[in-house]
Amino acid sequence: MAIAHNLGFPRIGRDRELKKALETYWRGEIDESELRQTGAELRAAHWQLQRDAGLDLLPVGDFAWYDGVLGHSLMVGAIPERFRDGAAEPTLDTLFAMARGVSSHCCGGPAGPASELTKWFDTNYHYLVPEFSLEQSFQLSWPQLFEEVDEARALGHRVKPVILGPLSYLWLGKAQGFDKLELLERLLPVYGQILDRLAGQGVEWVQLDEPILALDLPQAWKSAFERAYHLLQRAPLKKLVATYFGGLEDNLGLAAGLPVDGLHIDLVRAPEQFPQILDWLPAYKVLSLGVVNGRNVWRCDLDKTLQVLSQAAERLGERLWVAPSCSLLHCPVDLRREAPAEANQWLAFAVQKCEEVALLVRALAQPDAAEVRQALADNRAVLQRRASSRHIHKPEVQARLAAVEPRHSERAAPFAERIASQRERLQLPAFPTTTIGSFPQTPAIRQARQAHRQGRLSDVEYRDAMRGEIRHAVARQEALGLDVLVHGEAERNDMVEYFAEQIDGYAFTRFGWVQSYGSRCVKPAIILGDLHRPRPMTLDWIGYAQTQTDKPLKGMLTGPVTMLMWSFPREDVSAEQQARQLALAIRDEVQDLEAAGVSIIQIDEAAFREGLPLRRAGWQVYLDWAVDAFRLCSAGVSNETQIHTHMCYSEFNEIIEAIATMDADVITIETSRSQMELLEAFRAFDYPNEIGPGVYDIHSPRVPDSSEMLALLEKAIERIPAERLWVNPDCGLKTRGWAETEAALANMVSAARQLRERH
Numbered sequence: 001m002a003i004a005h006n007l008g009f010p011r012i013g014r015d016r017e018l019k020k021a022l023e024t025y026w027r028g029e030i031d032e033s034e035l036r037q038t039g040a041e042l043r044a045a046h047w048q049l050q051r052d053a054g055l056d057l058l059p060v061g062d063f064a065w066y067d068g069v070l071g072h073s074l075m076v077g078a079i080p081e082r083f084r085d086g087a088a089e090p091t092l093d094t095l096f097a098m099a100r101g102v103s104s105h106c107c108g109g110p111a112g113p114a115s116e117l118t119k120w121f122d123t124n125y126h127y128l129v130p131e132f133s134l135e136q137s138f139q140l141s142w143p144q145l146f147e148e149v150d151e152a153r154a155l156g157h158r159v160k161p162v163i164l165g166p167l168s169y170l171w172l173g174k175a176q177g178f179d180k181l182e183l184l185e186r187l188l189p190v191y192g193q194i195l196d197r198l199a200g201q202g203v204e205w206v207q208l209d210e211p212i213l214a215l216d217l218p219q220a221w222k223s224a225f226e227r228a229y230h231l232l233q234r235a236p237l238k239k240l241v242a243t244y245f246g247g248l249e250d251n252l253g254l255a256a257g258l259p260v261d262g263l264h265i266d267l268v269r270a271p272e273q274f275p276q277i278l279d280w281l282p283a284y285k286v287l288s289l290g291v292v293n294g295r296n297v298w299r300c301d302l303d304k305t306l307q308v309l310s311q312a313a314e315r316l317g318e319r320l321w322v323a324p325s326c327s328l329l330h331c332p333v334d335l336r337r338e339a340p341a342e343a344n345q346w347l348a349f350a351v352q353k354c355e356e357v358a359l360l361v362r363a364l365a366q367p368d369a370a371e372v373r374q375a376l377a378d379n380r381a382v383l384q385r386r387a388s389s390r391h392i393h394k395p396e397v398q399a400r401l402a403a404v405e406p407r408h409s410e411r412a413a414p415f416a417e418r419i420a421s422q423r424e425r426l427q428l429p430a431f432p433t434t435t436i437g438s439f440p441q442t443p444a445i446r447q448a449r450q451a452h453r454q455g456r457l458s459d460v461e462y463r464d465a466m467r468g469e470i471r472h473a474v475a476r477q478e479a480l481g482l483d484v485l486v487h488g489e490a491e492r493n494d495m496v497e498y499f500a501e502q503i504d505g506y507a508f509t510r511f512g513w514v515q516s517y518g519s520r521c522v523k524p525a526i527i528l529g530d531l532h533r534p535r536p537m538t539l540d541w542i543g544y545a546q547t548q549t550d551k552p553l554k555g556m557l558t559g560p561v562t563m564l565m566w567s568f569p570r571e572d573v574s575a576e577q578q579a580r581q582l583a584l585a586i587r588d589e590v591q592d593l594e595a596a597g598v599s600i601i602q603i604d605e606a607a608f609r610e611g612l613p614l615r616r617a618g619w620q621v622y623l624d625w626a627v628d629a630f631r632l633c634s635a636g637v638s639n640e641t642q643i644h645t646h647m648c649y650s651e652f653n654e655i656i657e658a659i660a661t662m663d664a665d666v667i668t669i670e671t672s673r674s675q676m677e678l679l680e681a682f683r684a685f686d687y688p689n690e691i692g693p694g695v696y697d698i699h700s701p702r703v704p705d706s707s708e709m710l711a712l713l714e715k716a717i718e719r720i721p722a723e724r725l726w727v728n729p730d731c732g733l734k735t736r737g738w739a740e741t742e743a744a745l746a747n748m749v750s751a752a753r754q755l756r757e758r759h
């Protein structure tokens, strides 16, 4: 009989218990033993949930105090020098220091800035980047995994420890000035010790995660895989190498041939790997098929999945394992926490996904059992209802999309002509100054929003409060002497959620939290069905703001690609289709703003770069539809209306052509931390439109003086013609306070003025 297992379970807790415990610990309100107690309770609860769901083999090692990669760095002793305390063993506070940084005046112990956070593959989860030095040594130094194995076994569970594999671990780290692959020989002995120790604890199977096998790998890394796993082969326990987030493609032969006992592949992202994989897999190996989507919230199509699994079971017999596609870290915990609603029957969260895996295995063994037949019939009925639901399929939306023609994605005139009309209309000085959109989200703003949500503030009272914030923001900007003003986004909780709440076809959960990093969680909206905008979304606020000033006021929207990337998307229609529906909804808003006299409209595409597929072969297809979605939402305006876009910290080199094809009149980008080097891509490409490179970093409360910003602008002028250069901060100011914001913007305006005198 096949085995039902899981690659990892969300650690944050159904009610974000871990978040709350961590934050109270950091505030000093509970001690370490209380924090550890919460961790133990969560682990016990999560194992029990998975076992009750019917899984045979449970993951251990998926729990982390802040982040799994960080925990792994501690386990192999990769602790940056600045956080080492002599020869002392690392503690939980070492771990938190690496995650959060310690200022030197604080406690006398080791201090320094936190390690960098970055996105975990193409998910919205962020991991702590390991820092490797040339003299890097590794030693087994953090017993968490072994303790948790004992803990789970004491509770009577059959467990499979999960460890990040050596190649993926090195790949994810950063090494200054040398090839990190050189560290492999030093790292492997520690893996040997880990495996020996687990074997000593009586562990039968261990899961080694090697997600980089789904990436385009340099030859040196491919060869290193063989070397590394050959060395680990002698450890006296069975090894399952887990791959996910994509297909193995050119790494298929390599992965299938590694000298280990099993391989997990992601059949949700890359269904075409089956049945091909059967031809490659040696006859002694276990094949784990990831068939339940760990990255999304939809119920699995059990009939369809069973077809694949039956075929696999016939060939593999006992050697077939069944699992979610990847760790369930990326989906919410338990659907039973939500209030009953029609849409919920279509959803499955982590607990429900474990049940699906168990049911699939059961259906293979006992297809005629009454319970199995009932469950399959239920699944069929639910999927059929969804396929014909009017909440999902909206003929008007589809008809409108079908009627879209290429001309809808074309501005009336080319940039050179448009910019002339815009300059004529806007009458801006050289090097116009502006901001990215948001101004400080003060406690007063958040309280007003909460009071409104809870009904303590009427609609009119709330509107007046927000209008007060708009007046304040506009007045401050006028006093600072900025050229293009914004309304400040006081009314927005979040740049995606705010719009999703007003677009028909989105659904929201109450407890659908997913860990983003550390104690931070997000609750992504769900794209339930066809999307459209029933009524204007921002017109009241932005229209009001425009009445408060004679200066041009920039209307602020979130773009279709970002709306899509930061939501749970549908699986029954393509990403492109969803982006186009969103584009039409935003296009309507753009046109309403234009009609209300708003002369500049910014459409933020913060997630544009991060939407790129993991493998290069997929880039062009993505860029084509992503660019077109932007053009579709923005191209309906007249030549005199100026379209801006904004992108956060991105590597633009390889996508500069696509950025140019978006054809925004102005793009503002985050560059200050790269000393304007990010502009090199724009210079080399001869990027034709206007650009606002960020001149100061909004992530820090530090107020840079104007000479610093002026120096950056001088660097920018070397790469961008002066008549096309804007002056603005790196990103929105919502996380800053007013005092530092005003001080920094005053210096920025002064830098722009000095620049005007010089050029």
Ligand code: GLN
Pocket: 436, 437, 438, 489, 495, 556, 604, 606, 646, 647, 648, 731, 732, 733, 734
């Ligand atoms: N307009 C948004 C803001 O200023 C942009 C945020 C972002 O780029 N992440 O907050």
Ligand code: ZN
Pocket: 436, 606, 646, 647, 648, 649, 670, 730, 731, 732
């Ligand atoms: Zn930004």
